[in-house]
Amino acid sequence: MSSVTAGHVSPGHADHGHDDHHHATPTGWRRWLFATNHKDIGTMYLIFSFVMLLEGGTLALLLRTELFEPGLQFFRPELFNQFTTMHGLIMVFGAIMPAFVGFANWMVPLQIGASDMAFARMNNFSFWLLPVGGIMLTASFFVPGGATAAGWTLYAPLSLQMGPGMDLAIFTMHILGASSIMGAINIIVTILNMRAPGMTLMKMPLFCWTWLITAFLLIAVLPVLAAAITMLLTDRHFGTGFFNAAMGGDPVLYQHVFWFFGHPEVYIMILPAFGIVSAIVPAFARKKLFGYASMVYATASIAVLSFIVWAHHMFSTGMPVTAQLYFMYATMLISIPTGVKVFNWIATMWKGSMTFETPMLFAVGFIFVFTMGGFTGLILSVAPIDIQVHDTYYVVAHFHYVLVAGSLFALFAGTYYWLPKWTGYMYSEKLGKLHFWSSLISFNVTFFPMHFLGLAGMPRRYADYAAQFTTFHQIATIGAFWFGLSQLIFLYAVLRCYARKGEPAPAKPWEGAEGLEWTVPSPAPFHTFETPPEVK
Amino acid sequence: MTPEQKRRNRTAGLVLFAVVAAIFAWVIFRGSDFLGGVAGLTGR
Numbered sequence: 273m274s275s276v277t278a279g280h281v282s283p284g285h286a287d288h289g290h291d292d293h294h295h296a297t298p299t300g301w302r303r304w305l306f307a308t309n310h311k312d313i314g315t316m317y318l319i320f321s322f323v324m325l326l327e328g329g330t331l332a333l334l335l336r337t338e339l340f341e342p343g344l345q346f347f348r349p350e351l352f353n354q355f356t357t358m359h360g361l362i363m364v365f366g367a368i369m370p371a372f373v374g375f376a377n378w379m380v381p382l383q384i385g386a387s388d389m390a391f392a393r394m395n396n397f398s399f400w401l402l403p404v405g406g407i408m409l410t411a412s413f414f415v416p417g418g419a420t421a422a423g424w425t426l427y428a429p430l431s432l433q434m435g436p437g438m439d440l441a442i443f444t445m446h447i448l449g450a451s452s453i454m455g456a457i458n459i460i461v462t463i464l465n466m467r468a469p470g471m472t473l474m475k476m477p478l479f480c481w482t483w484l485i486t487a488f489l490l491i492a493v494l495p496v497l498a499a500a501i502t503m504l505l506t507d508r509h510f511g512t513g514f515f516n517a518a519m520g521g522d523p524v525l526y527q528h529v530f531w532f533f534g535h536p537e538v539y540i541m542i543l544p545a546f547g548i549v550s551a552i553v554p555a556f557a558r559k560k561l562f563g564y565a566s567m568v569y570a571t572a573s574i575a576v577l578s579f580i581v582w583a584h585h586m587f588s589t590g591m592p593v594t595a596q597l598y599f600m601y602a603t604m605l606i607s608i609p610t611g612v613k614v615f616n617w618i619a620t621m622w623k624g625s626m627t628f629e630t631p632m633l634f635a636v637g638f639i640f641v642f643t644m645g646g647f648t649g650l651i652l653s654v655a656p657i658d659i660q661v662h663d664t665y666y667v668v669a670h671f672h673y674v675l676v677a678g679s680l681f682a683l684f685a686g687t688y689y690w691l692p693k694w695t696g697y698m699y700s701e702k703l704g705k706l707h708f709w710s711s712l713i714s715f716n717v718t719f720f721p722m723h724f725l726g727l728a729g730m731p732r733r734y735a736d737y738a739a740q741f742t743t744f745h746q747i748a749t750i751g752a753f754w755f756g757l758s759q760l761i762f763l764y765a766v767l768r769c770y771a772r773k774g775e776p777a778p779a780k781p782w783e784g785a786e787g788l789e790w791t792v793p794s795p796a797p798f799h800t801f802e803t804p805p806e807v808k
Numbered sequence: 809m810t811p812e813q814k815r816r817n818r819t820a821g822l823v824l825f826a827v828v829a830a831i832f833a834w835v836i837f838r839g840s841d842f843l844g845g846v847a848g849l850t851g852r
Contacts, residue, residue, distance in 0.1 A: 387809065390817040457824045461817050466809075495828050499835035529835065 297798045305400075308392035310377045311796060313399050315694070317374030318687075320402050322763070324366030325680075327410065329756050331359040336752040339745050342737050352735035353421035354413065354437075360424025361441065364541070365448045366406055368679050372544040373398075373455045375686055376483045378694065380459060382789040382796060383477045385468025385805045390461040394454050401451040405444045412440035423733060425534065428515035428526040432507055439508070442501045449494045456490035459483055468788070470807035474568070477787050478561065481568050482547030485575045489536045489543075492579075497533040500526060524589050531582035539578045541675060542642075543571055545682030546613055549635045551787070552689050553617050556632035557624025558784035563616040570609035570616075577606045587655045588662040596655040603653035607646065614643055629782075630704030634685030637712050638678060645673025648723070663733075666726025672719045677712075684711070684762065692777030695769040696795035703765040710758040717751030 298306070307313050335355050338346050347355070377395065381388055389395045412419040417435025420426065431438055463484045467476070476484075504526070506512040513519025515526045546567075554561045561567065581603045587596055617639055626632070648670040652658050661667065684707070691699050721744040726732075730741050737745065768774055780790040788807070792800050809817075 391821060394821075453828055457821055457828075460824060461820045465813060465816050465820060491824055491828055492831065495832035496835050499832050502832075503836065 307396055307399075308388070309798060310381050310389045310392070310395065311694075311798070313389075313395050314374045314377030314379075316399050317370050317377055317402070320399075320406070321367050321371035321374060324362050324370070324406055325759075328359050328362035328367055329759065331355045331362065333752060333756050335359065336749040338735055339737070340749045341746075342739050342742055344736055347735065349735040350421060351418065353423075353733065354419040356733050357421050357423055357441075358409070358413070358419050361409060361420075361445075362406075363675070364424060364537070365445065366402075366409070368541050368675065368683075369448075369452060370402055371683050372483075372486075372541070372679075373452070373459075375479075375544065375548070375683070375690075376455070376459050379690065379789060380462060380480055380483060381466070382693075382792065382800060383480050383787055384463060384466065384471050385788050385801045385807065386462055386466035387799065387802045387804075389458050390466055391454075391458050395458055398451045398454040398458065401447050405447040405451070408440055408447070409444040412437040412444075415440065425527075425530055426501065426504065427530070428504060428507070428523040429517070431504055431526075432516060439505070442505050445501055446498060449498050452490055453494050456487035456494075459487040460491070463487075468801065468804040468807050474565065475807060477547075478550035478564070478567055478571075479544070479547035482543045482550070482571050485571050486540050486543045489540050489575050489578065493533040493536045493540075496529060497537075500529040500533065503529075524586070527586050527589060528583065531585045532579075534585065535582045536575070536578040538671075538674070539574055541679050543574065545638070545642075545679050546571065548682045548686040548689070549617065549638055550613075551785075552631045552635040552685055553620050553639075555689070555782045555785040556629060556635070557621045557626050559620055559624040561616070562619035562622075563612070566612055567616055570612040573609040574606060577602065577609070581606065584653055584655075584658070587658045600653055600655045604650065607650055610646055614639060614646075625784075629688075630699070630701060630708055631685045631689035631782075633705065633708045634681050634688065637708065638681040638685060641673060641677035641681065641712070641715070645670055645678060648673060661726050663731055664726035665722040665730045665732055668732050669719050669722035669726060672722075676719070677715055681711070684708075687762075687766065689782070690789070691766065691769055692781045693789055693792075693794050693796055695772075696777055696793075697769040697772055698775040698777050698781060699765050699769050700774060703761055703768070707758060707761040707765060710761065711755060714751050714754035714758055718748050718755050719751070721745075721747045721751075 297303070303312060304316060307316065334347070335352065338344070338352055377389065380386075409419075415436045417437055419437040420431070420434055420441040422431040422434060422438065426438075426441065463476070463480055467473075473481075503512065503514040507514050507516055507521070513521040515521045515523050517523060550561055550567060581599055583591060583595060583599045584603045587599070621636075628636070648666070652661070652667065652670055688699055688704055691697075725741055725744050725748075728741065730737055730745075777794040779793050781794070782790075788801075788805060789796070791805065
């Protein structure tokens with residue numbers, strides 16, 4: 273990791289000779305609509321993603337309300353399917369992905385000593401595509417036939433048969449995908465071309481490394497998704513038959529193309545989380561990260577392996593046994609670099625002078641609960657078991673352990689860790705700890721019973737169920753409402769900082785923290801590192 | 809940002825956009841066959 277010799281440059285100390293920034297801080301609505309500053313755009317990404325998290329969370333609570341008792345209480349099955357689909361699409365493309373891009377916008381330039389992102393105007397365009405997509409997706413509930421109900425994977429042939437809500441979903445995913453591609457290009461070019469002198473690649477903080485690799489994954493697989501849904505669109509409206517069996521096409525082919533995007537997408541949503549945790553664990557263990565180089569190589573290995581395991585999502589489609597064996601063993605391989613990371617975090621903590629402020633609690637919680645999700649993933653990689661539990665609540669439990677206790681907990685950890693830098697104020701430790709324990713317990717109350725529901729045969733995406741599943745569904749529903757309400761604590765804790773309530777934050781609020789971001793004042797000035805710092 | 813840095817950024821950005829466009833086209837025209845063939849789908 274790097275050490276810094278020349279610290280920050282405060283606003284107004286710019287090198288005017290070769291800089292095209294406007295040095296006055298813009299005000300009012302123009303500041304946000306025409307934003308080109310990476311910090312402002314990062315903030316907008318984070319606000320957008322939290323709004324979408326609330327929308328997706330509300331849909332989840334509507335699902336859980338219906339599932340509190342067997343039989344149909346509140347919603348028709350068609351509407352229930354729309355809620356399920358939209359919950360998935362909103363959480364994946366509207367909440368988790370933009371949240372990590374928000375973190376990248378805020379932290380990557382600060383961590384590598386760059387004055388801003390490489391393409392500031394494209395950064396603005398990337399962001400403003402998101403509300404357009406978000407509004408369009410939400411509006412699809414109100415078109416004839418309602419929103420798409422084909423599941424977040426939009427599998428053919430169902431997706432070929434739906435109403436205009438499906439077209440809006442396809443268009444939305446094109447827009448959000450274009451936004452992510454531009455964001456990824458921006459991050460790659462920023463990291464490769466704009467690092468401060470002395471900041472070699474192997475001195476970069478792990479968060480930048482994980483984002484660099486994630487950005488390459490995005491570049492590689494989002495065009496695949498775009499192509500898949502374009503083929504859906506042409507099948508729906510322009511007479512092609514890629515996925516239409518009646519025209520010689522094959523619906524299973526859609527699954528192959530989708531999951532060639534979809535599995536790397538899983539790592540797109542978790543690698544930056546690894547980067548955040550790799551920043552926090554050393555800071556609160558007051559030790560250097562154990563095995564920095566192996567963490568970089570493990571991240572790259574996970575990214576490479578993610579391209580060759582896609583069909584483990586499709587064991588039940590009737591693929592040849594040899595293909596099943598290959599995808600089963602290839603998937604198991606991923607546990608090796610993932611294990612390297614988990615062991616490195618534990619080794620970092622070993623004999624460290626640990627304290628458990630809220631970011632560390634969320635990071636340790638992440639390691640514990642994400643590892644459980646990883647293990648159930650390993651179980652699902654075994655083809656004969658997967659065929660038994662395919663499309664059951666076991667799978668729902670597995671991916672929520674990875675995406676909620678994994679990605680979302682890391683996002684919370686990162687928010688509490690860098691919030692003093694963003695706002696200039698310390699959050700309330702009491703609120704943070706309450707948020708953590710309430711979230712951790714309610715998360716497990718919600719999702720742990722789902723493993724047993726799945727093993728007992730409860731299928732996912734069903735509005736009704738047999739009476740023997742009632743108790744576990746009721747526990748899950750109570751946990752879901754508890755988890756949802758817990759997030760209001762988070763909202764309050766963050767808003768308090770923006771309302772300037774709490775202790776003013778010093779430049780480096782965490783004793784063990786390392787990196788260039790802690791050399792600038794808190795809150796970080798509008799312009800930073802206009803004269804690049806020297807890194808030894 | 810120096811003019812040299814701007815030039816390098818623009819070049820890198822254009823190369824990455826070209827990669828995105830190439831992957832998109834490849835999936836539509838060739839990739840479906842490839843992905844289907846790898847997993848044992850016949851007749852393609």
